[in-house]
Amino acid sequence: MRRGQLFGGIAALAIATVVFILPFLFVFLNAAKSPSEASQPSFAWPSEWQFWQNLVDVVQVRDYALLLAYFNSIVITVGAIALLVIFAAMVGYVLQRRPSRVSRVVGFVALTGLMIPPAVVPTIWLLQEIGLFKTLHGMVLIQVAYGLSFCILLFRAFVASIPRDLDEAAIVDGATPLQVFFRVILPLLKPVTLTVIVVQSITIFNDFTHPLYYLPGSENITVQLTLYNFQSQFTSQLNLLFMNILLITIPPLLVFIFFNRQIVSGMTSGAVKG
Amino acid sequence: MTQVSLHDLRKSFGAHEVIKGVDLDIADGEFCVFVGPSGCGKSTLLRMIAGLEGVTSGTVDIGGQDVTHAEPSKRGIAMVFQSYALYPHLTVRENIGFGLSLARKPKAEIAQEVEKVADILQLGPLLDRKPKALSGGQRQRVAIGRAIVRNPGVFLFDEPLSNLDASLRGQMRIELTDLHARLGATMIYVTHDQVEAMTMADKIVVLNAGRIEQVGTPMDLYEKPATPFVAGFIGSPKMNLFEGRVAEQQGCDVYGIRPEHLTVSDDEGRWKGTVRHVERLGADTILHVEAEDIGTFLARIEGHRSYRPGAVVYATPDPAREFRYTSR
Numbered sequence: 001m002r003r004g005q006l007f008g009g010i011a012a013l014a015i016a017t018v019v020f021i022l023p024f025l026f027v028f029l030n031a032a033k034s035p036s037e038a039s040q041p042s043f044a045w046p047s048e049w050q051f052w053q054n055l056v057d058v059v060q061v062r063d064y065a066l067l068l069a070y071f072n073s074i075v076i077t078v079g080a081i082a083l084l085v086i087f088a089a090m091v092g093y094v095l096q097r098r099p100s101r102v103s104r105v106v107g108f109v110a111l112t113g114l115m116i117p118p119a120v121v122p123t124i125w126l127l128q129e130i131g132l133f134k135t136l137h138g139m140v141l142i143q144v145a146y147g148l149s150f151c152i153l154l155f156r157a158f159v160a161s162i163p164r165d166l167d168e169a170a171i172v173d174g175a176t177p178l179q180v181f182f183r184v185i186l187p188l189l190k191p192v193t194l195t196v197i198v199v200q201s202i203t204i205f206n207d208f209t210h211p212l213y214y215l216p217g218s219e220n221i222t223v224q225l226t227l228y229n230f231q232s233q234f235t236s237q238l239n240l241l242f243m244n245i246l247l248i249t250i251p252p253l254l255v256f257i258f259f260n261r262q263i264v265s266g267m268t269s270g271a272v273k274g
Numbered sequence: 275m276t277q278v279s280l281h282d283l284r285k286s287f288g289a290h291e292v293i294k295g296v297d298l299d300i301a302d303g304e305f306c307v308f309v310g311p312s313g314c315g316k317s318t319l320l321r322m323i324a325g326l327e328g329v330t331s332g333t334v335d336i337g338g339q340d341v342t343h344a345e346p347s348k349r350g351i352a353m354v355f356q357s358y359a360l361y362p363h364l365t366v367r368e369n370i371g372f373g374l375s376l377a378r379k380p381k382a383e384i385a386q387e388v389e390k391v392a393d394i395l396q397l398g399p400l401l402d403r404k405p406k407a408l409s410g411g412q413r414q415r416v417a418i419g420r421a422i423v424r425n426p427g428v429f430l431f432d433e434p435l436s437n438l439d440a441s442l443r444g445q446m447r448i449e450l451t452d453l454h455a456r457l458g459a460t461m462i463y464v465t466h467d468q469v470e471a472m473t474m475a476d477k478i479v480v481l482n483a484g485r486i487e488q489v490g491t492p493m494d495l496y497e498k499p500a501t502p503f504v505a506g507f508i509g510s511p512k513m514n515l516f517e518g519r520v521a522e523q524q525g526c527d528v529y530g531i532r533p534e535h536l537t538v539s540d541d542e543g544r545w546k547g548t549v550r551h552v553e554r555l556g557a558d559t560i561l562h563v564e565a566e567d568i569g570t571f572l573a574r575i576e577g578h579r580s581y582r583p584g585a586v587v588y589a590t591p592d593p594a595r596e597f598r599y600t601s602r
Contacts, residue, residue, distance in 0.1 A: 165359035168326050173373035173424070174347035183376075187363040 092155025543588025
């Protein structure tokens with residue numbers, strides 16, 4: 001039995017290494033190669049390490065487009081996450097706490113957001129009409145719209161686990177509905193809020209297609225689009241492409257590593273009775 | 275003056291009426307206990323007084339003012355919940371001071387008030403802990419502290435002791451009674467435990483199926499229960515209630531006699547029966563007796579007298595303590 005467990009553990013680690021570590025290693029190795037070497041990507045060790053030189057080249061390309069892209073992507077991600085957390089938590093709270101005909105309709109509308117695939121052309125048309133096409137805040141709203149349904153469902157399920165007595169105790173203590181939400185409920189939503197932040201920030205930061213549709217223009221470039229522009233212009237310079245991949249993989253990785261512990265510690269708090 | 279008056283209070287959930295017209299006056303400084311079986315509407319009635327549940331018809335007056343449609347925080351009440359409802363993310367200090375901080379009181383004043391309450395309830399050393407680091411009794415004290423700090427005219431307790439173990443419950447009963455004497459505030463207390471009702475109340479309100487069965491002092495209800503329901507509910511062990519032939523022989527529909535008002539003898543008495551179970555409580559012993567002609571009844575005897583299951587005994591009711599109920 002113990003030998004079986006050992007064998008199973010080694011097998012699992014081996015598979016995880018192949019799936020998660022090897023691709024990263026592949027990118028890392030090829031990002032350090034010279035253009036000619038990288039034109040045929042392989043696991044071969046670079047004959048000459050050009051890591052720093054490639055990094056500088058990638059950052060400088062197209063008048064520091066990568067730095068602008070970082071700025072744009074961070075603005076979009078932070079803005080969208082802030083709105084998502086506030087709105088999804090509020091809607092989820094009201095939907096769970098006040099069952100009525102209106103909240104049932106709203107709940108259904110939220111669900112349709114998951115069921116009905118978004119149509120790109122009408123959305124662009126609408127954005128143009130209200131003057132939000134090709135703007136960062138327009139992109140923020142698009143990301144909020146795409147993520148809201150899922151987040152509402154998450155928050156609503158979590159609010160159900162918070163005893164209603166807490167709301168009532170706060171009401172008796174003199175809290176207005178907004179104070180009940182912001183001072184009692186929202187702090188208790190921390191675990192699910194962290195989940196939403198991690199899942200949605202990685203999704204939004206890594207989003208390639210939506211910025212491609214809704215955010216054209218070189219001044220609006222986002223990190224994932226740097227790959228696309230890159231490839232069309234420097235098809236022979238795969239080393240820079242790999243370096244670019246490496247650079248834009250780091251922020252989501254940091255988010256996950258940083259918040260992962262918080263999620264686990266957050267999950268164990270919040271008990272009311274014992 | 276914070277007396278509480280309810281006039282023809284009713285509450286329906288859809289077509290289902292749960293409170294069916296309650297009239298009640300609770301005097302200033304009184305300790306009033308709502309007691310009844312689960313589902314009788316006692317918690318709903320309390321929540322209507324608190325303003326957490328809407329009123330279908332009727333009025334609620336607190337301190338001479340009609341508060342039927344007032345916000346809970348504007349009624350001069352404080353409530354202690356069965357689950358304690360402490361805010362898990364706040365320390366004990368912040369929990370107690372929460373209401374004051376909502377009212378935007380100066381920080382120094384909040385700190386002073388919280389210290390004062392912590393002194394009353396001996397919570398001083400716990401002030402910087404979170405609720406999850408407290409025992410059940412300590413949590414209950416914090417919940418009471420959060421009520422006291424608001425300095426309400428009326429305290430509302432919704433089964434506050436039912437999550438505590440038996441010995442702690444006994445201790446908290448004494449503490450609550452002391453607290454009532456010390457604060458002199460009106461208190462309304464909901465419980466399904468008639469022992470809590472008997473030991474703490476100035477006035478007991480027995481509720482059954484959304485109606486008041488009887489209102490009175492604990493001893494009133496024990497000595498003069500107005501209905502068979504009250505007779506069966508108040509007192510432990512329960513009163514023996516007989517219907518059918520036994521009651522007919524007594525010229526009534528329901529005949530009742532308490533276990534402690536039966537004289538048990540080995541050789542003579544009105545009812546002859548066989549002992550089925552013996553519960554020894556130390557000071558007293560409860561006999562479960564099965565009699566051929568009347569069925570099973572309980573009798574309470576002194577602890578030092580011992581019977582074995584199967585023994586034949588005779589029981590005679592005390593004529594002055596018999597209850598006869600006739601339905602109209």
